[in-house]
Amino acid sequence: MSGVRKPPALDLPEGQWALFLDIDGTLLEHASHPNAVFVSEELRGLLGNIEQRLGGALAFITGRSVLAVDRLFQPLKLRAAGLYGLEHRLTPDGPVGVADTPADIAALADAIEAELDDGQVYIERKGPILAIHTRAAPHLLARATDLVERALAQLPQGYRVIPGNAGVELMPLEAVKGGAIRRFMAIPPFAGRRPVFLGDDTSDENGFEAINEARGISVRVKPRGPTAATYALENVAETIAWLETNFEVSRVS
Numbered sequence: 452m453s454g455v456r457k458p459p460a461l462d463l464p465e466g467q468w469a470l471f472l473d474i475d476g477t478l479l480e481h482a483s484h485p486n487a488v489f490v491s492e493e494l495r496g497l498l499g500n501i502e503q504r505l506g507g508a509l510a511f512i513t514g515r516s517v518l519a520v521d522r523l524f525q526p527l528k529l530r531a532a533g534l535y536g537l538e539h540r541l542t543p544d545g546p547v548g549v550a551d552t553p554a555d556i557a558a559l560a561d562a563i564e565a566e567l568d569d570g571q572v573y574i575e576r577k578g579p580i581l582a583i584h585t586r587a588a589p590h591l592l593a594r595a596t597d598l599v600e601r602a603l604a605q606l607p608q609g610y611r612v613i614p615g616n617a618g619v620e621l622m623p624l625e626a627v628k629g630g631a632i633r634r635f636m637a638i639p640p641f642a643g644r645r646p647v648f649l650g651d652d653t654s655d656e657n658g659f660e661a662i663n664e665a666r667g668i669s670v671r672v673k674p675r676g677p678t679a680a681t682y683a684l685e686n687v688a689e690t691i692a693w694l695e696t697n698f699e700v701s702r703v704s
């Protein structure tokens with residue numbers, strides 16, 4: 452595991468922690484399609500219990516939209532930053548704040564879809580963000596990446612391309628997980644607490660940097676190379692077990 456250490460046992464009372472969680476690849480095993488992931492009752496119960504024990508200081512920090520997250524975890528609703536921080540819901544039942552869309556990329560999505568006319572590539576349209584999923588057609592990843600990089604030239608400045616997990620995403624520069632974490636850390640019930648963030652992907656690295664600046668605990672799940680995270684866990688199962696152990700929550704039967 453790239454020599455990164457396992458995270459330590461948490462040594463402060465639970466009221467002093469703030470917990471930020473990536474979803475795909477961290478809490479959920481990857482599936483062939485974004486809508487094919489499985490959320491167990493145990494996981495819903497665990498997250499609900501942790502949210503209560505932390506006095507609400509738990510938020511999802513994800514590339515999915517908040518609406519997509521709510522559909523997956525229903526009836527559980529948590530604080531969340533969606534679309535890498537372009538959306539945020541600061542209280543579980545509050546409104547979803549949405550950042551401006553710098554450009555309409557729907558037409559771009561159509562063009563890329565037509566170019567990759569293969570039936571195996573799924574283009575996820577997330578408003579200002581485009582995710583090209585090549586999990587079912589790995590041989591098309593390089594072509595998809597090339598197309599998206601060339602599409603950058605057609606957009607106003609302020610977009611970037613980042614590798615996804617079995618795909619590639621095009622997004623505004625301000626879509627960064629570190630910004631989302633800092634926003635939560637400035638308000639109750641997060642402010643003044645020591646933050647923990649668990650994530651598994653390139654897009655989580657910026658979040659790890661924000662956590663490290665705040666002297667928190669950054670944990671990369673299944674690191675595949677260099678990471679800014681201080682600690683690492685092997686996989687989803689180990690992540691869930693670590694959360695259960697460290698937040699002293701018993702499994703929901």
Ligand SMILES: O=P(O)(O)OC[C@H]1O[C@H](O[C@H]2O[C@H](CO)[C@@H](O)[C@H](O)[C@H]2O)[C@H](O)[C@@H](O)[C@@H]1O
Pocket residue numbers: 473474475476477480481482483484485486488512513514515516575582584585586615616617618652654
């Ligand atoms: O920030 P995350 O919560 O980890 O979300 C990242 C992206 O996750 C989803 O795509 C990934 O997971 C899918 C389900 O396992 C998989 O089919 C796909 O190949 C992965 O890239 C989601 O669809 C994206 O919108 C998120 O940005």
Ligand SMILES: [Mg+2]
Pocket residue numbers: 473474475476477650651652
């Ligand atoms: Mg992830």
